Amino acid sequence: MKSSRTLLAAATLTLASTASIAQAANEVNIYSYRQAFLIQPLLEEFSKETGIQVNLVTAGKGLLERLEHEGRNSPADILLTAEVGPLYDATEKGLLSAVESDALNAGIPQHYRDPEGRWFGLTARSRIIYASKDRVQEGEIKTYEDLADPKWKGRICTRSGKHTYNLSLIASVIAHHDEAYAEQWLEGLKANLARKPQGNDRSQVKAVKEGVCDLALGNSYYFGKMLTNEDQPEQKEWAQSVNLVFPNQDDRGAHMNISGAGVTQYAPNRENAIKLIEFLADKKAQTIYADVNSEFPVRPGTPNSALIEEYMGNFKADEIDLNKLGPLRAVASRLVDKVGFDN
Amino acid sequence: MKTATATLAYSPTRQPRPRLAGWYSAAWGIALMVALPVLAVFYLALFPDENIWAHLASTVLPVYVITTLELIIGVALLSILAGVGSAWLVTMYSFPGKRLFEWALLLPFAVPAYVIAYVYTDLLEFAGPVQGALRALFGWQSARDYWFPEIRSLGGAILMLSLVLYPYIYLLTRAAFLEQSVSLRDASRLLGCNAWQSFYRVSLPIARPAIAVGVSLVAMETINDFGTVDYFAVKSLTAGIYDTWLNMANLGGAAQIASLMLVFVVMLITLERMARAQQRHFHSADRFSTLEPSRLQGAGALAASVFCLLPVLCGFIVPFALLSWYASSYLDQLWSEDFLSYASHSFTLSLSAAVLSIALAVVLAYAKRLYSERRALLFAVRFSSLGYAMPGAVLALGVIIPLAAFDNAVDDFMRRTFDMSTGLLLSGTTFAIIFAYVVRFLAVSNGAVDSSLSKVTPSMDMASRSLGQSASGTLLKVHLPLIRGGLMTALLVVFVDCMKELPATLILRPFNYDTLATFVYQFASDEMLERSALAALLIVLVGVLPVILLSRSITASRRQSEA
Numbered sequence: 001m002k003s004s005r006t007l008l009a010a011a012t013l014t015l016a017s018t019a020s021i022a023q024a025a026n027e028v029n030i031y032s033y034r035q036a037f038l039i040q041p042l043l044e045e046f047s048k049e050t051g052i053q054v055n056l057v058t059a060g061k062g063l064l065e066r067l068e069h070e071g072r073n074s075p076a077d078i079l080l081t082a083e084v085g086p087l088y089d090a091t092e093k094g095l096l097s098a099v100e101s102d103a104l105n106a107g108i109p110q111h112y113r114d115p116e117g118r119w120f121g122l123t124a125r126s127r128i129i130y131a132s133k134d135r136v137q138e139g140e141i142k143t144y145e146d147l148a149d150p151k152w153k154g155r156i157c158t159r160s161g162k163h164t165y166n167l168s169l170i171a172s173v174i175a176h177h178d179e180a181y182a183e184q185w186l187e188g189l190k191a192n193l194a195r196k197p198q199g200n201d202r203s204q205v206k207a208v209k210e211g212v213c214d215l216a217l218g219n220s221y222y223f224g225k226m227l228t229n230e231d232q233p234e235q236k237e238w239a240q241s242v243n244l245v246f247p248n249q250d251d252r253g254a255h256m257n258i259s260g261a262g263v264t265q266y267a268p269n270r271e272n273a274i275k276l277i278e279f280l281a282d283k284k285a286q287t288i289y290a291d292v293n294s295e296f297p298v299r300p301g302t303p304n305s306a307l308i309e310e311y312m313g314n315f316k317a318d319e320i321d322l323n324k325l326g327p328l329r330a331v332a333s334r335l336v337d338k339v340g341f342d343n
Numbered sequence: 344m345k346t347a348t349a350t351l352a353y354s355p356t357r358q359p360r361p362r363l364a365g366w367y368s369a370a371w372g373i374a375l376m377v378a379l380p381v382l383a384v385f386y387l388a389l390f391p392d393e394n395i396w397a398h399l400a401s402t403v404l405p406v407y408v409i410t411t412l413e414l415i416i417g418v419a420l421l422s423i424l425a426g427v428g429s430a431w432l433v434t435m436y437s438f439p440g441k442r443l444f445e446w447a448l449l450l451p452f453a454v455p456a457y458v459i460a461y462v463y464t465d466l467l468e469f470a471g472p473v474q475g476a477l478r479a480l481f482g483w484q485s486a487r488d489y490w491f492p493e494i495r496s497l498g499g500a501i502l503m504l505s506l507v508l509y510p511y512i513y514l515l516t517r518a519a520f521l522e523q524s525v526s527l528r529d530a531s532r533l534l535g536c537n538a539w540q541s542f543y544r545v546s547l548p549i550a551r552p553a554i555a556v557g558v559s560l561v562a563m564e565t566i567n568d569f570g571t572v573d574y575f576a577v578k579s580l581t582a583g584i585y586d587t588w589l590n591m592a593n594l595g596g597a598a599q600i601a602s603l604m605l606v607f608v609v610m611l612i613t614l615e616r617m618a619r620a621q622q623r624h625f626h627s628a629d630r631f632s633t634l635e636p637s638r639l640q641g642a643g644a645l646a647a648s649v650f651c652l653l654p655v656l657c658g659f660i661v662p663f664a665l666l667s668w669y670a671s672s673y674l675d676q677l678w679s680e681d682f683l684s685y686a687s688h689s690f691t692l693s694l695s696a697a698v699l700s701i702a703l704a705v706v707l708a709y710a711k712r713l714y715s716e717r718r719a720l721l722f723a724v725r726f727s728s729l730g731y732a733m734p735g736a737v738l739a740l741g742v743i744i745p746l747a748a749f750d751n752a753v754d755d756f757m758r759r760t761f762d763m764s765t766g767l768l769l770s771g772t773t774f775a776i777i778f779a780y781v782v783r784f785l786a787v788s789n790g791a792v793d794s795s796l797s798k799v800t801p802s803m804d805m806a807s808r809s810l811g812q813s814a815s816g817t818l819l820k821v822h823l824p825l826i827r828g829g830l831m832t833a834l835l836v837v838f839v840d841c842m843k844e845l846p847a848t849l850i851l852r853p854f855n856y857d858t859l860a861t862f863v864y865q866f867a868s869d870e871m872l873e874r875s876a877l878a879a880l881l882i883v884l885v886g887v888l889p890v891i892l893l894s895r896s897i898t899a900s901r902r903q904s905e906a
Contacts, residue, residue, distance in 0.1 A: 037865060056855055057771075059850045060849065065740050066743050066851075073764070074767070075854070089592055092592075162582075206469070210486045334402075340402070340403075342578060
């Protein structure tokens, strides 16, 4: 007994002493849903310019809940996300605080930030249609609505309807029409699928290249990632087999989503947090931040990367208030269940 | 502590005697502590954002349930076939490669499920080398020209999970076969059983508890796997949990599904226990006659070799080769000093958690032995194993809630009393990760320690206690030396499990803190397996070493007892 107690005590002590508690003075702490390798270069640049040390935790889920339960003692200053969904959820839970920053208000268009300043978009991407160069004529598909047209029967590929990118698109269809229309549209789209939804966005484009389908839904930045992929050169061929279609250019514009950031309710380093977001929204960082992931800068007038200029130059973006789409994601998710989209 | 009165360790005691109360309360304390995260998830389940069941029941619930059952049954059957079959062969027969297979059959255990899923997708999909070669061979052009099984499917998921989970069953079953007294088998043969009947009617029933523990571990691992089912778009209940939590913003609803799954797991385990409640076997761990494996010849020998080779080939050699090939082509880009820190993080976290969970399991198992009549304690001990059947990210939330509540309570108190803030003491530290590991893998160490200890005959306790040893003395001087092998096994298995753990580690980790697993995830989740190959390889290599040690200690234990 005694020895097992000693063992326990010793173990606990060793653990406690290895625990690293951030306690430097000049720093900023980030809970990030975005992968470290995508943001590390910029964060290093920020530290170099300002002398502020950046601390990072990344995860695919659960950080929102960690922030919530840590409450006022949470060390996190910034919640950084790869899309608008978690930012919206965090504002709903009251985890983010309003930021009044002239630099941010001037640098980021209204439709890419929260009207109350609780979150700011930093990069933007569109959900577009990848169409086979060989089997789809230019102008043959023009809108998201067209995807439900029976002429495409057995010719469309997409990843799971439950994936957040698709839910966000379905939410926007609900917002622009209504739930009943969206359900019908989703049923029509399902009837046109060439195969059960599976894989990720890139593998849909690959399926087009392989002749499994003629149209695929995917986020715009994957095109850049495939076209410049030196690790797996075969991905260049996938990208070269498709044309990019930015839908609904004659009406509302292509569906957009953002990656962004917000300052937490109890940020211990609030000033530094605002500094970092301003840095990320500034001209210099905007170019790099967007380019790292082949995304679009949110800041008007920021030059696009050469690749984006060549393939995605000028298109009309849907400017709907992203906060409107927030609560519609759950509705979209239930629609996906209802029409058995993934079955 | 010396006294002449013999306390019969296994006898019902109405009141815990003061000198034993330590064991009793320690066991309760541990059980409660470990149950906290599971209780926290139950707590979450009380506050759903809206009722999801009407919607689920009318839409996808049947699919979730049927898919989950198919997945569990499929993985269990395939793992039993591979695990029990190969354990029987290497224990009872000699054939080419047997010595090698004894330990090689454990190797797939070191490969994380999410890694093997990525590897086989790379290999078997349309653009991969296998189909590419077929197309070149037969002159096919596109995917429409021929049929090829789809790896991203329920069948694929069953195969992937079985490949990395069967070693649980192999490990426990082989140990059970080795422990069986040869005289039993000899008797059965003398009484006219042939080899198959002797296996089926004598060896298998005696090994059943071990197989059952193995299957329940495999089933729980399968239930909480998300990496593989997500990647293969398999609609299991776990996928439903994450969907409800993240897409419908209804964590309470997700916790309800998770809690129901636990109830389901408890029912399964209880049914199995009831089914073998009447069977008890003790053997005084000495005096085996030497096991003479029968030599297989010709076709039989070949079949045995192939049977054992297949799981090792698919579960270890292929993924290991592919990872090595990726790693070697990217070595210059991949290797950095950081790797040493990731590896040391993985190693220290896993080792601490393994040692801790074995220590706790010993306390629990021994308290159970001393107070075997106390139902409530038995229940508490079993309850403490439930963390294993919870999806990792959900369990992580269950860890965050009590730790953060504790931190904030201490902080509140300190602010009010001394006007100073203590901030977060436990949340966001490595303690949180280790706590999560212990909660998650206590089922494994409990199972192993408990089954070893239950094989020690109660007459040992009586002898020791009547000779004046205290309860603790008996444990230290008699039991622990006897079950050293079981402890070692538990330690190594939990260690390897922790090395591979991903979802909870990601959510709970401190700032700027990576382990090998989190590093693998960073790139693998973005479809860049080649960039994480080196880290994945290191997980496998660090995992392989204990696996080999494990196998040697099991073989040695047999030889010692034969001596």
